[in-house]
Every structure is written in structure tokens, then in C-alpha cells.
Amino acid sequence: MAASSHPAPAGGGIPLVLFDIDGTLLHTTGAGVKALKRMFFAEFDCPDPFADYSFSGRTDPGILRDAFQRCFGRDPTDAERDRAVASYLAFLDEELSRSDVKVLPGVLPLLEHLAEAGIPTGLATGNVEEGARLKLSAAGILHYFKFGGFGSDAEHRGELTRTGIARGRALAGHVPDERVVIVGDSPLDVAAARYAGVRCLAVMTGWTPREEMEAAGPDLLLDDLADLEAVIRFICAD
Ligand SMILES: [Mg+2]
Structure with a gap:
């Protein structure tokens, strides 16, 4: 990570x-x-396996498994999984090139602040790593992220979150669990943070009704990331 012009938080x-x-x-x-x-x-002649399906918080391998169960009543083989991911990435690249990818409120100032403060910033996402790269690149924010846990690491969101945290520690040195923050928009992000034994900041910019997010019990729930001071106060809390 580049040298910082801002001191690390006290x-x-x-x-x-x-x-x-x-x-x-x-x-x-x-x-x-x-x-x-x-x-x-x-690839599989299945026109729409996703009727009434909630993608929110799901991992790519979990989505593939669910879709195969819906289409064929079984899990994909390893070869089918590889073929599905390769084909999906090609379609994703094409779809992103003609879609209007929106960076959510407060995200750019927050990422800029974290970079300037030298706070290690990574990903805990159900996207396979290349899919994550394509989406962040389309949004122009890929360069802010130095490590991550991905859907290509594990189907279980808690496990990929642990992997991401371990990679962050490999870069940043030991950071105690209580100083690790997961930022997410679904109850599954909150559950993954709990599984990994770390804190969770949840935002209402996804697809989950407020009462469901509140019931999930994040440490802090905000409408979005626009209140930079509140977000930084939470991230840097002792
Ligand atoms: Mg999400």
C-alpha cells in the first residue's frame, strides 16, 4: 500500500x-x-432458473448450485461449474460494457479517505474474483482494493469472509477481531461477520427490507455510506 499523507487513527x-x-x-x-x-x-438450455430467486447476499457458487437444482434437480459437476463460470464472466463483461454501473452514495469519499488514512481496504464478496474485478473496474474503483475473500474461495459466505480477513492480516499485520469491520447490505453479510467473529456495518442500499436488516442485528445500520463522519467513527472505534 502506498505511503499515507494522513496518520493512522490513534x-x-x-x-x-x-x-x-x-x-x-x-x-x-x-x-x-x-x-x-x-x-x-x-450453456444449459435453461431459459430462466431464477424466478422469485433472491440473489442478495448469495455467493456465485451457491447461486450456481441453486440454479442447477431448479433446472435439473441436482448439483453441477466440477466441469459444469467451470464452464458456467467462464461463460458467465464473458457475458458479464459484455453486459457491464453497456450498463450504467452506479457507485452508491458516499462510497467514493469513503474509499478515498480510507486510502489516505492508510487503512487496509478489501473485499468480502460472493462474486468470483474475476467477476468482482470486472464489476469494480466498470465502476472505476478497483484500485482501492488490496485483498479480499471471494465466491471463488468458498461457497459459504462466512468462510470466504474469514479467508478475506486472513489475507488482510497477511498484508497489514495482526489486527484484532474487534477492529475488523465487514460492510454489507444483506442479513447474510451480518451472519458472515458474526461467523468470522468481527463487527458489521450494514447499509440499506441493497434489496432487504429495513425490519429484516434490523432483525439481523448489525452493530450499526445506516441508510447508506454518505455520512462519512459516522462511518469513520464506527470503523475506527476502540
Ligand atoms: Mg450485497
Whole structure:
């Protein structure tokens, strides 16, 4: 990470922050779902396995498994999984190039602040790593992220979150659990943070009704990331 012009926060040491992508950092305005649907039709002749399906907080391998169960009543083989991911990434690249990817409120100032403060910033996302790269690149924010846990690491969101945290610690040195923050938009992000034993900041910029987010019990729930002072206060809390 580049040398910082801002001092690290005082107190209990540097925090580690890991962001979910869809509904937290950005909206692909349908590109991700379109790419999945096109892939299933092109590769597996299944026109729409996603009727009444909630993608929010789900991992790519979990979505693939669910879609295979819906289409064929079984899990994909390893070869089918590889073929599905390769095809999905090609469609995703194409769909992103013609979609209006929206960076959510407060995200850019927050990422800029974290970079200037030298706070290690990564990802905890159900996207496979290359899919995450394509989405963040389309949004122009890929360069802010130095590490992550991805859907290509584990189907279980809690496990990929642990992997992301371990990679962050490999870069930043030891950061105690209470100084690690997961930022997400779904109850599954909150559950993953709990699984990993770290804190969770949740935002209402995804697809989950407020009462469900409150019931999930994040440490802090905000409408979005626009209140930079409140977000930084939470991230840097001792
Ligand atoms: Mg999300």
C-alpha cells in the first residue's frame, strides 16, 4: 500500500475494512443477473432458473448450485461449474460494457479517505474474483482494493469472509477481531461477520427490507455510506 499523507487513527491500532460489492459499493443495474440468465440459456438450455430467486447476499457458487437444482434437480459437476463460470464472466463483461454501473452514495469519499488514512481496504464478496474485478473496474474503483475473500474461495459466505480477513492480516499485520469491520447490505453479510467473529456495518442500499436488516442485528445500520463522519467513527472505534 502506498505511503499515507494522513496518520493512522490513534487508539487501538489500524482497523481492517472489507466490503461487500453488490448493493453496498455499487449497483450493476441488472448486468449481473442478465449475464447469469444468458449463461444458463446459452450453456444449459435453461431459459430462466431464477424466478422469485433472491440473489442478495448469495455467493456465485451457491447461486450456481441453486440454479442447477431448479433446472435439473441436482448439483453441477466440477466441469459444469467451470464452464458456467467462464461463460458467465464473458457475458458479464459484455453486459457491464453497456450498463450504467452506479457507485452508491458516499462510497467514493469513503474509499478515498480510507486510502489516505492508510487503512487496509478489501473485499468480502460472493462474486468470483474475476467477476468482482470486472464489476469494480466498470465502476472505476478497483484500485482501492488490496485483498479480499471471494465466491471463488468458498461457497459459504462466512468462510470466504474469514479467508478475506486472513489475507488482510497477511498484508497489514495482526489486527484484532474487534477492529475488523465487514460492510454489507444483506442479513447474510451480518451472519458472515458474526461467523468470522468481527463487527458489521450494514447499509440499506441493497434489496432487504429495513425490519429484516434490523432483525439481523448489525452493530450499526445506516441508510447508506454518505455520512462519512459516522462511518469513520464506527470503523475506527476502540
Ligand atoms: Mg450485497
